[in-house]
Amino acid sequence: MSALPPISNVGLLRWAWRQLTSMKTALILLFLLALASVPGSVLPQRGIDPIKVREWITDSPTWGPILDRLGFFEVYSSVWFSAVYLLLFLSLIGCVVPRVGVHYRAMRSAPPAAPRLLQRLSGTRTLPISAEKSEVLATAASTLRSTRWRVVSGPSDDLQWVSAEKGYLRETGNLVFHLSLIVVLISVALGGLFGWKGNVIVREGSSFSNTLTQYDAWGGGRFVNSQDLAPFSFTLDKFTVEFERGVAQRGAPRAFEAEVSYRTEPGAPLQHTLVEVNEPLEINGAKVFLVGHGYAPIIKVTDKTGAVVFEDAVPFLPQDGNFTSTGVVKIPDSTPQLGIQGLFLPTAALDSVRGPYSTFPAADDPALFMSAFKGDLGLDSGTPQSVYRLVTDKMKQIGLQQLRPGQSWKLPDGSGTVSFEGYERWASFQIAADPGKEIALLAAAIAIIGLTMSLFIRRRRVWVKVVEQDGVTVVQLAGIMRTSTFEDETIGVLADDLDLIEGALESAGQVHATTEEEV
């Protein structure tokens, strides 16, 4: 095989670039982008609900791992999704950037001279004049200028025509729109690299300070120094929640209010505020959002000698809209080690089919159902454990019990006593910083303005020309649409433009009033 001459490679590249930046390719990439977005709304996504993803993969052992490997559980950061949008943006850049130069030159150049024969254009109007040629052209030119047309006249030696163009902002808007989309993409990337986000559960009366170790979950971009977070802190003084008690939408939340006192840095004055849904607290570029809430039953455990081995409010995680909540207590300090799996029901009900469950999200009739275990909690094995899950592999169940607030339960094997002292509320907060969001918003706003301009402004040209026709001096008015996208719907706009010139000439008495024309 003979080697291809190097020029062919350049030619091939040029061909590929032309293909990529063609409108047809852009169209196909847009379809692909729409299609590629779909699976992320059908399959659970790791970024949103990692537990559901794990369940999905476990439930379908054939498809789960295949789809996982292909990135279907992280669609929006998958290779194929990224490839589609990056190609689309490359195509956009290749299409739009050269047009910026073209448009810049077009905006600076004067409208072209009038064509020789205006009557060849459709819709040309011919009116006999009753004034000097130069007066007629001057009126036309000044009328056009006053309505922001770009106007030239010529030829220089003997004035015969006026040429005008309007609507340059259409292409300006179009370019601005597309370039703004690039800025939006860049600011999304900025947010990904320099932003961070964390979640934390704070019990009523407890405090949080903004360091990595205090978070239940935290994720940050590549360029975020997690040791260098803004050193603010806050205390959840009081958390109030109200639920619908009427028949319609019974149990739906009606109000969440977190009373918070905070310091922007250690030693700064203590400030009080209310954090609500839609009303985040902003401290030093980070925003504190109220995203959830739940119950933390206060549990006290004593060993057989009566010594207190555990006493704390333990956050339980809500499992349904009525706040049937689950949680665990691990007591590594007792011998043998004790573990409790608990079910907290704010308004308890029990039936033979469903077992214990809650009928209303407010704590009207709270109860704690418990299952106690003894043995090895497995905390020393080195594998990290969730605080919300009890590993019972090396433990033995010693009993089940239902407690109301204030009640105690003597463990059946005599290894201790568990008391349900009451409950506290907790609120969960998402704390996030996204340095790209302001730029994204600005770019989006500019994009909408540009888009509107590009869809509603019509680019067009008009000419006014004085000629001799059958021995009479007449003025000809004509125009063309220069809008390539919607030329079919803008002819009426052009007619209005010609009406404007004609009206000005008429009111100046420079043409004879038109008689009704045959249509």
Next chain:
Amino acid sequence: MSPESLAEMSNVAIYSAMLTLALAMVAFAASFASGRRRNVAVATGESSVSAGGAAVITKTKPHTTDEPGRRAANIAMSLSWLAFVLLLAGVVLRGIWAGRVPWGNMYEFSITAALGILGVFLFMNLRTDLRWLGLFVVIPVLLTLGMAVTVLYTEAAQLVPALKSYWLVIHVLAAVISSGAFTLAAATAGLSLVRDRAERKSGGEVKPEGVLSARIPDAESLRTITNRILAFAFPLWTFAVVAGAIWAENAWGRYWGWDPKETWAFITWVVYAAYLHARSTAGWRGNKASWIALAGWLVFLINFFGVNFLASGLHSYSGV
């Protein structure tokens, strides 16, 4: 006035609007069945300019009223306006009853969307004669309302905390008007496909046969109208999505999180963007663009209904 009677009045207004629309539908259908082939005036470029016409689609000159199809169409338009007023009253009363903007659950979104479709049609009709489109507007409006009162109905209650924001008004208003425009554009795009087929069958003949095809504007005009509606709807939808993102940032701590509703709003946006690009791509301006407009509407419907019924996400409201 007691809240119960307000609730009852709202429901009565909605049911009356449905009855009125059913009558309007019969009248629109009658105008199709009994009317002579309508002379839909679609000015060509030349005649429009020389006549100084203001728009491509000019209003037809009033015909003599003894033409039964025309009379039926006029009756249908009057009934549609009446239905619009009734529907508006129903939505407003619902808001007064609940003591908030009437946009708290799917029932309320649906009756407002029906109002949006009808409203965009009626107000466009003030500028351009669209009576021939009436039947294809009234049907989706009736279907939406039927679904609202049967499947989606819930008693009015207060808003869940996540919806308590002035962005609710801005975001939903823009989305609802866009939804009206998308529906209208789907109707005109669909009709353009029907008409195009008839035109090709009759060998480029301008007056094709067929109950439907003979009574609607030519395919090119229908495509132009579709384009106009979508050129209006697309920036508005962009605004609705951006407003939603601003709200999401304030409520959930991120402006974009690929929640199912967000994802499908994005897909809707991309498909309609493809439509606008198709309109300026050689070989795509005709039927292909019309099919894209229909696909956009389908995606929009998935977003409006499907996401709430099938997917679980942040946009699920109490009472669906």
